[in-house]
Amino acid sequence: MSENLDKAVRDICKACGNDRGRLMDIVRGVQEKFGQVSSKAMDLIAAQAGARRVEVQSVVTFYSFLSEKPKGKFVIRVSNCVPCMMSGAERVARSFEEALGISMGQTTPDGRISLEWTACIGMCDQGPAALVNEQVMTYLGPDRAKGIVEVLKTHDEPPAMSLVHKLGDGNNAGDLIRSAVHNNIRKEGPVIFAPVTVGAALHKALSMTPQEVIREVKTARLRGRGGAGFPTGMKWDFTRAAEGKDKVVICNADEGEPGTFKDRVILTERAELLLEGMTIAGYAIGASTGILYLRGEYAYLLAHLENALAGRRKAGLLGASVGGKKGFDFDIRIQMGAGAYICGEETALISSCEGKRGDPKNRPPFPAQRGYMDKPTSVNNVETFCCVARIIENGSGWFAEMGSRGSPGTKLLSVSGDCAKPGVYEAPFGIKLSEVLSLVGAANTIAIQVGGPSGQMVGPKDFERTICYDDLATGGSVIVLGKGRDLLKVAAEFMEFFVEESCGYCTPCRVGNVLLKERLDKILAGLGEPADMAYLEQLGQTVKTASRCGLGQTSANPVLSTLKNFPELYQSLVKAETDGFQRSFDLAEAVSQAEAITGRKMIHMH
């Protein structure tokens, strides 16, 4: 057994070049083979890859999909994101628990099946959803959960399609993906969902100089589509101008903001457009290395993407002398993630690509100066690269005419929640929330969460506001909350998400989010006081101001935006204390341990 482990680990490390920088792939390989990365395995990996044992442990203990302790042969991960919960994820979880005879977070006694919650897996329009190892299950119900458990109990290798009740649309039904996932493309637009002629945009770009390509992207005033909206041309300018001839293009396909699933659809149906955009970026910046960082939850798309890459290499669109252009060599490798929302932050993503835990890096220097392996790096979103390809193909003027002055072009919106038509919509920037509600068939909407938990929760008085970088910004996530939804409970679930996903590096985020959740939970339990509102506001501002990266800088938003837009909800729950004690103070409970130890009861009780 131990020679088995020894040889297997050596082989996995060797396949990754015994390269410490490939540690993510190494630990993922070991986890897949053994259901864990044990203490012994960590020692072996450390020896082979030239890392310290505790460094390997640091990586293994950081990512949700890796574990020191053994997990089952099958791991069922039920999504607990707000849209999935709204569509009945709790009942599905209970059904799994009943069928397996275990609770969430446990493994069956025979070690065969593990069951746990997981954060948003990008299936918000078709929940409740779950992962069974790498396979995605959507539109789940309690009966289907029972059926899935039956298959897993009786098959070591579940026959293809035994877990899938119906194939999805588009490429989801193809051999390379073969999944129940649906695209749900509800509204196509001219930028992303127009047809693609493979190579057209790239050949146009190669007929220009790299500087001309960047100028075109700048003239289009393209801004990053991941949510932050940094001007893409400017980012490329900085990267191109940075010292060092080895530059890197990275695609951020970590899509982890709950409620966001638009990149999943691009990866499924417009992979060529994305890869074309990445290649154009490589040409513009002067990079020969491209990395596509794919979130672990989208592993079911890996074969499809590798196939697209292979096809492009065969057609001379990747590799040496791309498109016949001497001196421009460019290729792309896929780096898999392993379950960590923070890896959507560009410097944490880079850390992960380097085989480390996903801690964001100190800035300055910015990635344009020193990024992946200290090389000048541009990290851009999936949708951004697609926009680039279209801009080169159709011209910056064409692009800038759409949308609004400050936010040109279209935006993919992934809409979920209380609406008749959840799915992906390509809309011009500047679209009003009320127009979105109309498009998606939403009625009696009491609030919209724009931009996921790190965005804003707005009410009807704001429904005439627009989606754009200068008003309500979003990477795509739009969650519709209808009549009867408990908005503060939703905010508390968002806070739980941030507590779970914080990397823990800096004090305000690591501690502050826990404190925000504590007080919000207390208010929801009916034990809050009016002073708690000012407490939450000040605490939230401290977390927002002092945090080191975008996660902490926005993690207080569920509390801050509900305090701002729905103060009446807090006011209806808090009550002033009347007897001199904080409402959450329970005298009997406070002395119970002392009573047990001394064997005496307290005489004076209120």
Add this chain to the structure above:
Amino acid sequence: MSDITILIDGVEVKAQAGQTILEAADNAGVYIPRLCAFKELSPYGSCRVCTVMVNGRPQSACTQPVAEGMIVESQTPKVQDIRKGIIEMLFVEGNHFCMFCEKSGNCELQALAYRFGIAAPRYPLLFPKRELDASHPDIFIDRNRCILCARCIRASRDIDGKGVFEFIGRGACRRLAVNSEALLAGTDAAATDKAMDVCPVGALFRKRVGYATPVGQRKYDHKPIGSEIEAGKGAK
């Protein structure tokens, strides 16, 4: 030219290109409080106690390089309250019992609390369960007090060349680990390591030296933390 002028709270401070705001401030006798920053170690930026406003935006002074004409705000009520809040967060996050801690009187966290006039934290105590490691004959680790500053990690890796320490876990579960399955005793850590000199609190401690200095004669019994910098003697 490498001479740069910045403003800290409206006062001109001369700096060198390549310095961080914290370095420039220390050299000029302007005290910006800090916990994870340490003179011989590369900046880490985790505690956020050295937060300043730079041209209106919050940055950690220990990681931010100076630039000509930079406007830094440090002693404003807003920034001071943020720092105070962060120090209070550190207190409630761990189990900090000063009354019996071997570091009391020499502790940078405690000394900052005194300097900021913190009598009790405004946040609820979280009472986490934290592990001790007394396996090593000469050193103990008490994680109840660890503020995740990574000074020991950096010193062990970059100065001692040993790499004894690293963080494992994520979020509120982030904690100090050692490079061995067999606890600290299984590593090549030694009481003479630089890593044993740098802990700002009572988390990493040499055995058998606690309480050696009587109350009243400890480092921060004499003057508040930051006094040496304010006296113009430069950073420690």
